[in-house]
Amino acid sequence: MSIVILGAGPAGLAAAHAASSDGHAVTVVDDNPAPGGQIWRGGPARWRDPRAHALWEALRQRQHVRFIQGARVVAAAGPHTLLLDTADGPRLLPWQRVILCSGARELLLPFPGWTLPGVMGVGAIQALAKGGMPLRGKRVVIAGSGPLLLAAADTVRRSGGKVVAIAEHQGTRALAGFFGRLLLGHPGKVWQSLQLAASLLGVPYRHGAVVSAAAGDQRLQSVTLRHRGREREIACDFLACGFGLVPGVELGALFGCTISEGRITVDGGQASSVKDVWAAGESTGIGGVDKALAEGRIAGLARPINVADWQPLNWSGAPAQPRLWRPCWRPRFAARRQPCATCAACLPSFAAARMCAAAQLEPHARQLALAPSCKPGPAWGHARAGCAGQRVASCLAGKRPVCASQCFLPVRPA
């Protein structure tokens, strides 16, 4: 049986380890140049988590485990076949079982000037700094919401950059509530947060602060923060602004899996609503590396049941997400929703375009489209699987017909 695992982050590696333990052939497909996903970024030489090394050492010794790095899923090219876009050109990959470990992405929300070079996500500045982007001597403003802000500030500081301000969108009361829940549910993380906070002593940390605009000529030069009714302009070289993580569910949609509340729906054994498709890690709900490792292992150990009327297992009465993994952080975005964007020009049929037709900003259409504040309607599905996608997909597949609804391509911002 050929088992295909999409994503080589913690969930993908744990799934590959479990699935290959009895000799099954496993292929892991990942779009980064090295395994590890976002949390274990940069490949084995940079990993500090011993679990990553343990998994990798075990996997390397198994001849029947194959890694395809730098490859992206483009479409479902027929039943049980995936079309990949690799560095060496298109490639068809047959599968009998697939485990989706597509991780998460960052929620970015628009504000005037958000397309200026130098404005990026909070996770993005961490990822890029780990990828060698020099920050020495650069002034960085970190904004948005969530615990990731502190982690990013720490990364910037370690890389020699100067964090000139941290602007947390949530007010003081919400933050206190968060730390209370953290203390109850994840005491280990409290210690981690305190250590981070200690390392950032002296950096202004504003609660209830909002980025009202970014400005600059050809590149970011300053950020305007609104805090306690006053606006203040801060000169900087980079702005990292993100509002937490959201599950990466696009691959689940490609396979036709049920997605609810922004997560791929899985049963207690990580099976999705589609036969032979499992999902694990952040794509089934944001929960961090421990959840990803546990779910990856469960999904990897699962075996298909060969019955015609296959039904996913339902735990009656069980919560959708066990308490251990339930996030303490529930960012509220409504206040951030600003009218935006010339996405009207990028994707004319896109539902969000009508929502925000009035503004003069240019959005990153794809990020905007995926923001929960802009619920994609059928028009979005059309745009995603539309004529451009179909054309490229059939071209890649050597004119093999590709069903429009089974095509997944990144919609490129204009």
Add this chain to the structure above:
Amino acid sequence: MIVDVNGTMVEVEDGASVIAALVVADTLCTRISVSGQPRFAVCGMGQCQECRVTIDGSKHRLACQTPCRTGMVIRTGERA
């Protein structure tokens, strides 16, 4: 290792991404949008598609997910 960013030779560490080379070269523009505005990396993980550059003649390569190689020729600022 040395790479070519728009004709300027810059030195980057082993394992650095193309984005790192662009920042070393002080080139904060990967592409020009249809409305003529400069763009740069936003998500850092291959999703936003803003960091498309031309690498060794091959267009639409994502700078954030491509590691530098010695002698690599990177061209930015194209309408893409």
